Amino acid sequence: MVMMSATKARGALFTLLKRAIRGHELIRLRYKEGDAILMSEDDYEGLMETIGLLKTPGLRASLARAERDIKAGRVHTMDEVFTR
Structure with a gap:
């Protein structure tokens, strides 16, 4: 992150x-x-x-479950998902 004074930033605003x-x-x-x-x-x-x-209620728990599923190998290929 760039950090500068507001005074210096005034002269470089467009940049x-x-x-x-x-x-x-x-x-x-x-x-x-x-x-x-x-x-x-x-x-x-x-x-x-x-x-x-x-x-969003439940989103964090859902993401945590998804990460555990991935680590445990409980996944499906794109073909498996889209050919059903």
Whole structure:
């Protein structure tokens, strides 16, 4: 994560925007009243979607079961799944 003062960021705003949007970099802007994060809208939307999914009741337990199934070899090939 890139970190810089808000004063320095002011002069490099367009460069920082390009880095956030094109390079998917998070940029931490330091300011005397607190820090802020600059990130692309796509990355922000993805983060919000992930947070929303993690709030889904039972999802974490379901993912944990899936991981155990994979480790135990309880899996099916794509052909097995889609030819039934």
